[in-house]
Amino acid sequence: MVTMPELQCIVVTPEQTVLDEPAEFVAVTLFDGELGIAPGHTPMIGRLGCGEMRTTYCGRVDRYYVEGGFIEVLGNVVSVLTNRAVPAEQLEEAVVQEQLFSAQERPADTPELMAVRDRAVEQYRAQLRVARRT
Amino acid sequence: MTQARKLVKRRNSIRNIRKITRTMELISTARFSRAMNRATAAVAYTERITKLVGDLVRAGLEATHPLLQEQPEPRRALMLVLTGNRGMCAGYNSSVLRLGYAQLNELRNNLPEVCLEVSGKRGISAFRFRKIEPDETFTHFEDKPSFEEVDVLADRYIEWFETGRIDRLNVVYVKFDSISKQQAVVETLLPLTELVGDEQPDEAPPGDRQHEFFPSAESILDEVVPMSFKVKLFKCFLDAAVSEQVARMLAMKAATENADGMIRQLTMIYNRARQGQITSELLEIIGGAEALSG
Numbered sequence: 350m351v352t353m354p355e356l357q358c359i360v361v362t363p364e365q366t367v368l369d370e371p372a373e374f375v376a377v378t379l380f381d382g383e384l385g386i387a388p389g390h391t392p393m394i395g396r397l398g399c400g401e402m403r404t405t406y407c408g409r410v411d412r413y414y415v416e417g418g419f420i421e422v423l424g425n426v427v428s429v430l431t432n433r434a435v436p437a438e439q440l441e442e443a444v445v446q447e448q449l450f451s452a453q454e455r456p457a458d459t460p461e462l463m464a465v466r467d468r469a470v471e472q473y474r475a476q477l478r479v480a481r482r483t
Numbered sequence: 484m485t486q487a488r489k490l491v492k493r494r495n496s497i498r499n500i501r502k503i504t505r506t507m508e509l510i511s512t513a514r515f516s517r518a519m520n521r522a523t524a525a526v527a528y529t530e531r532i533t534k535l536v537g538d539l540v541r542a543g544l545e546a547t548h549p550l551l552q553e554q555p556e557p558r559r560a561l562m563l564v565l566t567g568n569r570g571m572c573a574g575y576n577s578s579v580l581r582l583g584y585a586q587l588n589e590l591r592n593n594l595p596e597v598c599l600e601v602s603g604k605r606g607i608s609a610f611r612f613r614k615i616e617p618d619e620t621f622t623h624f625e626d627k628p629s630f631e632e633v634d635v636l637a638d639r640y641i642e643w644f645e646t647g648r649i650d651r652l653n654v655v656y657v658k659f660d661s662i663s664k665q666q667a668v669v670e671t672l673l674p675l676t677e678l679v680g681d682e683q684p685d686e687a688p689p690g691d692r693q694h695e696f697f698p699s700a701e702s703i704l705d706e707v708v709p710m711s712f713k714v715k716l717f718k719c720f721l722d723a724a725v726s727e728q729v730a731r732m733l734a735m736k737a738a739t740e741n742a743d744g745m746i747r748q749l750t751m752i753y754n755r756a757r758q759g760q761i762t763s764e765l766l767e768i769i770g771g772a773e774a775l776s777g
Contacts, residue, residue: 363630366524
């Protein structure tokens, strides 16, 4: 039997390397929806949105919350460059819910403040979605 | 006996100071290794984003972005000086401040409007002492600057630059080259001269790596450019933190060694004084005895 080639999944933030592990399958949230990457994917560079990243290896699925950034796929190496990457189990639904409410209540009377608020709300909603799936 | 007692008192106070400097040395050594680890961990991101930019450029993309455009006639500049919150680190704060003053004067001579922002209590008080009031001050960047904190600053600078409130951003900080070499430098971060890192991405023959872009190469570049600015700014903060700890470590090591030397010397003088006293007392007794018998 021919062994399946594996992906190497690397997640880095400006502060640290969060993950550097082999994977059979990686799913990430791009700016407009989810993208699945299996070994042998075409080289690509994409913009990430806020949402879940899943890696599957030997039947185990690891889930992370990833906030913006880029993904580059090149020769079975998946590099994810992001501002923030948190394992899904570290997100607590109640805490995120609280943060979401306080973000929604933030006053926004100028277009810039509204943009900031909308971005924060979007990020917390994405976190909430990831947290709820655990 | 007064001389000897004075010496003992002095020696004890030096011993106490030595204890303090020794403890500070140990603390800053621990902090240095932690700061160093953070700085090395941050390199991974820089390397990958440099590679990403390289791939984008190889895809035949012209790098144009508001952050890369130089103003033909710059009018407003912003200078950010990174100093420490604490002293006891030899020439660390003074070297960066000396360069900061010179840079500030130069900018003020050439440009009509110069904004000054200072991070670190030492820098703030030094500028105030010279009757220069900084426009903005920060004291929350300790030895572990987090990306989130720097991100807030970076976002503001990007917005100011894009709206024309500033035409140039200079950062004065102590760059960490190696453990034996740190140097105060001025870096112009805006307009960005090159995208991330000094090293040029290695040239690969075009065509063998054709990337797909989601959504398009241009929109990715739009995101990469601000990000690479943020990473650069973050690196300045990390470098400053590492340099400060190194400087403190070395200064305290020197102070401890100096105290050791002083204690040794004082012990010697004390012993000599004590011996001298004993000898003179003996002589007095012998003299007295001889006077009685004679």
